[in-house]
Amino acid sequence: MYAQEVKSTGKPVKSLDEMDPEERAFQERIDADIKIEPKDFMPEGYRKTLIRQISQHAHSEIVGQLPEGNWITRAPTLERKAILLAKVQDEAGHGLYLYCAAETLGASRDEMTEQLLAGKAKYSSIFNYPSLTWADIGAIGWLVDGAAIMNQVQLQRCSYGPYSRAMVRICKEESFHQRQGYDIMMKLVKGTDAQQEMAQDALDRWWWPSLMMFGPPDAQSVHSAQSMAWKIKPVSNDELRQRFVDQTVPQAEYLGLQIPDPDLKWNEARGRYDFGKIDWNEFYDVLKGNGPCNKERMAARQKAWDDGAWFRDGLMAHARKKQSRKMAAE
Amino acid sequence: MPQDALFDYVLRMGDNCLVLAQRVSVWCGHAPVLEEDIALANTALDLIGQTRLWLSYAGEIEGKGRSADDLAYLRDARAFRNCLLVEQPNGDFGQTLMRQFLFDAWHHFTLGALKNSADGRIAEIAEKAAKEVAYHLDRSGDLVIRLGDGTAESHNRMQAALDHLWPFAGELTTPDEVDEALTQKGVAADLAQVESQVSAYMEKTLAEATLSAPKDAPVRKGGKTGLHGEELGYILAEMQFLQRAYPGATW
Ligand SMILES: [Fe+2]
Ligand SMILES: [Fe+2]
Numbered sequence: 001m002y003a004q005e006v007k008s009t010g011k012p013v014k015s016l017d018e019m020d021p022e023e024r025a026f027q028e029r030i031d032a033d034i035k036i037e038p039k040d041f042m043p044e045g046y047r048k049t050l051i052r053q054i055s056q057h058a059h060s061e062i063v064g065q066l067p068e069g070n071w072i073t074r075a076p077t078l079e080r081k082a083i084l085l086a087k088v089q090d091e092a093g094h095g096l097y098l099y100c101a102a103e104t105l106g107a108s109r110d111e112m113t114e115q116l117l118a119g120k121a122k123y124s125s126i127f128n129y130p131s132l133t134w135a136d137i138g139a140i141g142w143l144v145d146g147a148a149i150m151n152q153v154q155l156q157r158c159s160y161g162p163y164s165r166a167m168v169r170i171c172k173e174e175s176f177h178q179r180q181g182y183d184i185m186m187k188l189v190k191g192t193d194a195q196q197e198m199a200q201d202a203l204d205r206w207w208w209p210s211l212m213m214f215g216p217p218d219a220q221s222v223h224s225a226q227s228m229a230w231k232i233k234p235v236s237n238d239e240l241r242q243r244f245v246d247q248t249v250p251q252a253e254y255l256g257l258q259i260p261d262p263d264l265k266w267n268e269a270r271g272r273y274d275f276g277k278i279d280w281n282e283f284y285d286v287l288k289g290n291g292p293c294n295k296e297r298m299a300a301r302q303k304a305w306d307d308g309a310w311f312r313d314g315l316m317a318h319a320r321k322k323q324s325r326k327m328a329a330e
Numbered sequence: 331m332p333q334d335a336l337f338d339y340v341l342r343m344g345d346n347c348l349v350l351a352q353r354v355s356v357w358c359g360h361a362p363v364l365e366e367d368i369a370l371a372n373t374a375l376d377l378i379g380q381t382r383l384w385l386s387y388a389g390e391i392e393g394k395g396r397s398a399d400d401l402a403y404l405r406d407a408r409a410f411r412n413c414l415l416v417e418q419p420n421g422d423f424g425q426t427l428m429r430q431f432l433f434d435a436w437h438h439f440t441l442g443a444l445k446n447s448a449d450g451r452i453a454e455i456a457e458k459a460a461k462e463v464a465y466h467l468d469r470s471g472d473l474v475i476r477l478g479d480g481t482a483e484s485h486n487r488m489q490a491a492l493d494h495l496w497p498f499a500g501e502l503t504t505p506d507e508v509d510e511a512l513t514q515k516g517v518a519a520d521l522a523q524v525e526s527q528v529s530a531y532m533e534k535t536l537a538e539a540t541l542s543a544p545k546d547a548p549v550r551k552g553g554k555t556g557l558h559g560e561e562l563g564y565i566l567a568e569m570q571f572l573q574r575a576y577p578g579a580t581w
Contacts, residue, residue, distance in 0.1 A: 065359030065367065072355045072374075076572040076581035077399050078348075078385075081355075082378045088358050089371035096364055109364075134572055134581070184581075192579050300360060308362020311423050311477065314484025318476040 004124060004215035004287070007052060008226040009045040030231050035161035038104040046230055050160055051105050052121070053232060055112045058098035059123035061091050062116075063297050067131040068140060076134060083180050084137065090173045097169060101162040117302050125283060126213050128291030135188055135195075135202035141181015143203075143210040143248065149174045150244045151214065159231035182251065189255045203252065204260045211275075212283045214241040220280075245273050335508045337391045338411060339518055340452070341401070342508075342554055344384030345412035348402055350433060351377035352565050353420055362423055369469060373430070376462040383455045403573040407562045414553040415498035417562045421491070424477065424484070428491035431470040435535075436502040438467045439527040443519035452517065471535050478539025489541050500549030503528060508554075 016024055023043055029036065036042055068088050075081035099109045115121035126144055131137060152174060156167040188199035215237040218224060227233040245264075252259050263276035286294065355374040361367040385398035396404075415433055420426045441463055444456035477484040503525040505513070512518035536543055552558065572581065 062359070062364065069355075069358035069360075072358055073352055073568050074571050076403075076579075078378055078382050078402055079399075080581055081351075082375055082382075085355060085358075085371050085375040085378065089368055089375065092359075092364055092367040092371065096368065099364070187581055191581075192576065194576060195579055304360045304362065308366075308423065310481070310483045310487060311362035311366075314477045314480030316480075317484070318480040321479065 004056075004122070004213065008049045008224075011045075011226070013226050013229045027229075030159045030229075033159075033231075035164060036159050037161045045226070046232070047105050049227060049230070050163065050232055051102055051107045053227075054098055054102040054105070054163055055107060055115070056122050056124075058095050058102060058112065059116045059121055060127065061095035061098060063123045063127045063301065064091050064144075066297055066300055067127055067129070067293075068137060070131050071134060071137050074134070075137075080184070087141070087177050087180060090177065094170050094173070097166040098163075101160075101166045104162045113305065117298070117305060119289070119298070122287065124213060125286040125291065126209050128286050128294045128297060129205070129209050130293050132205075133198050133202060135185070135198040136206070138181050138184030138188060138199065139202035139206040141177055141179075142185055142251070143181075143206050144213070145174055145177040145181060146248060147210050147213045147244050149178060150240050150247070154235040154240070155233065157231070157234050185255055185257075189257065199255070200257055203257050207260050208278065208282075209286075211241055211244070211278055212280075212286075214238075214244065216280065216283070242272055245275050249273055335511050336449070336517065337388055338508050339512055340384055340388040340391060341411040342413075343455075344381050344388055344398075344401070345410050346416050346433070346437075347377040347384065348381040349410070349412040349562070349565060350416040350430075351375075351381065352569055353416065353418075354426070354430070356420060357423075357426065366423075373466055373469075376459075376466070380455070380459045380462070383458070387451050387455065399573075403570045407558055407566055408556045410553075410558065410562060410566070411556060412553050412558075412562075413498070413501045414550055414559060415495065415501065417553065417559060417565060418495060418498060419561060421494075422487060424487035425491040425494065427470060427473055427477070428488060428495050430466070431474045432495055432499040433502070434463060434467040434470045435528050435531055436499070436524065437463045439524045439531070440502075440519040442527075443524060446516075447518070448516035474541070475535060475539040478536070478541040485540065488539065492536075492541055493544050496544050497547045497550045500547075501551035501554060504549055504551060506554060 014023075016027060019027060022041055026036075026041055026043065026046075036046075065088050068084065068091075072081060072084050072088065075084050099112065102112060103109065112121065116123065126147075131140065149171065152167050152171050156164055156171060158164040158167065185199055185202075188195040215221060215224075218236045218238045221237055224233065224236060228236065249259060249264065261276045263274065265274055267274045285291070289295075351374040354370050354377070357367070357370045358374075359367060361370055381402065382398050385401045389396040389398060389401055415429060418425075418429055438460070441456045441460040444452055445460060447453045447456065474488060478488045479485070503521050505521040509518050509521055513520050532543065553562075572579075
């Protein structure tokens with residue numbers, strides 16, 4: 001996903017004629033769909049934008065463990081508990097692939113973590129909402145992973161080789177995430193009145209934040225033109241959002257749930273759904289740190305980092321001892 | 331009595347896995363490094379898988395139509411048969427790791443013996459679980475060594491965890507009537523043998539970790555017969571919340 005509002009160069013996209021020969025050769029490779037690899041030449045702006053996008057994506061996977069992890073100990077059956085554990089474990093694994101991809105661009109994992117904790121690097125706004133009931137675990141899998149897939153599928157075509165390959169691996173695991181979420185919702189809507197209410201309430205709370213996951217509208221997104229020219233993000237925010245709505249509305253109908261948008265309706269001429277206005281003030285407010293759980297999410301990550309310092313130092317000290325014993329023995 | 335003993339024995343195996351998985355999974359998203367988030371989720375996942383096998387079999391032995399979920403979600407604390415070690419609080423990461431290590435060592439050698447159980451179902455479950463648990467012990471043993479022989483702080487934390495948890499580990503290798511009755515029939519693991527294997531392993535691993543086990547610490551036990559610490563009630567309250575709040579609902 002999970003990268004919203006990635007800052008790019010902030011400058012207009014250059015035409016081929018305006019580029020120096022090296023940069024021009026680079027752009028021509030991208031235009032010809034040849035992947036860029038870590039050792040290849042790349043403009044500094046391309047490298048920086050990618051580091052921002054990939055680290056934002058990685059941080060989202062990591063912080064994303066928290067709202068779902070919140071329900072592992074309370075999962076209602078042993079099977080649900082196992083599925084949720086496997087899912088959260090996958091997300092941590094995605095974080096790992098992505099940090100590795102960013103490391104190929106010269107950013108270290110520790111640096112990226114410090115930037116997250118210092119509030120300099122972002123993560124997806126969606127994870128600043130609380131998971132209040134078991135139905136939220138269903139809604140997160142169905143909507144949040146659904147939106148993530150929509151975004152990540154196009155990122156498989158990203159011009160940067162290691163990121164594109166990480167996306168291929170991740171996409172293979174994501175469909176299971178969405179299915180388990182939808183399956184939870186299915187069970188709830190077929191269940192008791194209280195379960196049905198729980199399902200509707202979760203959809204009511206997660207719908208709009210899920211649409212915000214795709215980032216601001218194209219017209220306001222100063223950075224997406226350059227990212228699209230570089231094929232860092234091949235499809236625009238608005239187009240991805242529309243695809244998500246078109247895909248999800250029939251799924252909600254099948255569940256018998258009401259999407260909380262009175263303006264939502266099928267547009268025959270466009271062959272797509274029209275939908276209501278997104279409250280972008282809420283989005284920017286959450287990005288600024290004022291969402292319902294921003295403080296708690298960062299506090300949890302900060303605590304894990306601080307409390308873990310002795311553990312990480314211990315392992316490093318042991319590795320050094322082992323090394324010097326080995327040298328002494330030689 | 332013999333049927334009851336078998337039910338109890340299989341419950342113990344399952345409840346150990348379940349309660350430890352509950353504890354371990356709390357770390358998801360909060361571990362000291364990302365690799366540990368992944369490894370702990372994986373450990374918990376293995377343990378839940380094993381729980382399902384053991385508790386399903388326990389339900390069959392009992393013959394009252396209780397499923398693994400019924401046993402996990404609808405029993406009160408007094409009916410749980412896990413040892414005290416696995417219900418101990420997570421503490422710092424060192425304590426979590428030491429608890430895992432002490433449990434893994436017992437679990438590994440016990441499952442090794444149970445692969446040859448006279449009870450075919452037990453042997454089958456042990457066969458599958460043993461592969462996972464061998465890996466758990468490799469991991470926890472390796473980390474205990476590295477942290478014991480790491481910095482002064484990591485050493486002190488691991489030693490403190492060992493001092494604190496060691497008395498609980500004794501319950502696992504101390505046989506009671508259930509163990510004895512079933513060992514005679516070749517169904518249960520012979521705890522005298524398991525104890526000597528665990529001791530040899532501990533001696534070697536703790537030496538490498540530069541840690542020392544407390545001497546003559548009295549064994550703290552009770553969980554195997556349903557006499558738990560106060561903590562277990564809270565673990566169950568959390569785990570069983572949805573099943574208790576929405577009785578009879580399917581999820
Ligand atoms: Fe993911
Ligand atoms: Fe996912």
